[in-house]
Amino acid sequence: MGGMRILATLLVKEFKQIFRNRTMLPIIFIVPVVQMILLTYAASLEMKDIKMAVVDQDYSQASRLLISRFQGSPYIEINLNTTDYQEAVRELTRDRVDVILLMPHDFEKNLYREQQSDLQLVVNAINATEAGLINSYCTRILNDYNNQLRSEWFGLEGSGGIKSLEVIPRFWYNALFDYKIYMFSGILVIIVTLIGMLLTALNLVREKEMGTTEQINVTPIRKYQFLMAKLIPFMLIALFELAFGLVIGRLLFGLPIEGSVGLLFLFTCIYLFVVLGIGLFLSTISNTQQQLMFLAFFFMITFMLMSGVFTPTNSMPPWAQKINVINPVAYFMNVIRRILLKGSAFGDISREFYSLLIYATIILTLAITNYRKTT
């Protein structure tokens, strides 16, 4: 019973210390909110307005008709109309337009004579993702136009013996392509991880650097009591942060919560064991806060980028997918999105759940054995 009392006293001390620290309070309460709002708005990879320059060298009815098709699209904003291709390229270099639509001479003539015609699209491709989206979007507009031309030509009586295929796309879970809810769920992961890993480790190393760990070491406090008192507060803060985040997401961005909140918290607990374990482990191998910060920064950014927060893990090369087996953030990123956006139940995520459970056991054992009370 004495053990529990010591632990309770230590916990009180830790909480007091955390809440007394004036830099900590904003970090726990204000920074996550700012991050959630800022990140969600800033971290948008959804296509908005495509700035287009039109170079119409044909100046025919056909070319104008097609241009009006592009003009009519809600995503395209035509910034420049010219016949001078060089002028359009200069605008592209200055980043004033993203894409040039070039209608060459004889565009109409070829279309009517040979029923085939060419046009050129020049995309500023420094941002490859954006360029890919622009290209596929413009292709879709052109395909629609082609189909319309054909059906006008063949009339209603059919397709003139041409077999055609009707492709009907349907988008589940997020039919409006709202990138914000996708991003927001990712940001929740980042915040929980940041608190679990970085703050815990910083706290431990700070005591070490200041020499106060030594003072605790000479007391009868046992290793497990000391460590539990260090880890439990941050675990609670991280869980609080998740709840806080869910409320903000729900109110501000209409974040859907399709699955069970209980399941989400259960999974988060397991995840936090892993992250706290890593934080503890990092703290055992560094002596100063500066060292630790660099180590933690390194791990965090690597784990984060590989976790699929911005880009799907499926697109990653095989070696990266193999590394992701030991990347806890990847598991959590995947699961939180499935529970929140798609309503996955325990059966759907059981493989990830047990993997993290094993992971937590290994990393905590490793970190605790590596932690020496005596230095």
Add this chain to the structure above:
Amino acid sequence: MNRFFGFVKKEFQHIFRDVRTVVILFGLPIVMIVLFGFVVTTEIRDVKVGIWDRSMDPTTIKATQKIFSSGYFVPAGYLHSEKEIGALFRSGSAKVVVVFEEDFERNLLRENRAAIHLITDASDANSAQLSLNYLQGVLMNFFKTLNPDRALPWTIHMKSRMFYNEELKGVYMFVPGLMALILMLISALMTSVTITREKEFGTMELLLASPLKPREIILGKVMPYVLLSFVNAGTIILLGFLVFNVPVVGSIWLLLLECMLYITLALSLGVLISTSARTQQMAMFMSMLGLMLPTILLSGFIFPIDNMPRILQWLSAIMPARWFIVVVKNIMLKGTGFAFIWKETLILLGMTLLFILASVKRFKIRLS
């Protein structure tokens, strides 16, 4: 002068004694460029596709084969009911489900048209759209072969040219951003933490009491980081070129000069932070939250500034990295000269002067 060099030497030894930090300092750019070059990619690869073939005739079977031989898609199993689609999406084992309607081939022969439903898990909106586009392309190509004897009339073909980045490599976008990020990390973050550390441990008092002038102390402190930053900038450019063929189209000297300007800016920011932070932890969080995060988010490094709401676009204007990235992109990728970037350079120069002035004003010789 001799005294000053002695001090700089001491600072160098101080940094290089800590092997682990040095390894990370030099390793970080390498790891980051590999990550961004290979891992952070939106290319479509191995998208898991489920098939619900309600017709099971030779045409649909052939179409299915075509999908999986295209190289972009891997089979995620065959379904037999609508209910299974949801289950497949929830467990994450498929991203797209292709549904061939009943009597597919018969419809195609009799009515000359048949329908395919492509059901996509759009919880990740961008990859959903991209995979759908690819899938549509593969299917369209296949069905073109069903009308072999004639070219489709009334077709306008689009030829796309990708300027500055013919192969659409994601790394082109990231090299300039990575330079901005790493230079900021090393110059501003490290400087602010190092100076604050001396303050926190009380050794700053000792230094100030020495015959070294305060100006010399600060200069001596930042000197090693100037060098480190340059080495890292070089590493990024070299690796980008050797591993990913990212060219330096414009003048390398102009690029290095601009790097120098940006490094000076970051260092003065670091000094400024250290004048207002009392503890290392404070300095760290101020640099992390005030510098690193905005540098990653608001500079156009990963996320296009044009897509952001107005307020964030204004906010991004005060981020030094934003202007630096424009400069690097122009010189490295587009090969433009100074005429295209003088405005950005001027902004960076102005910011640098501002930060230096502010930190000189705030720097106190007497502590507490």
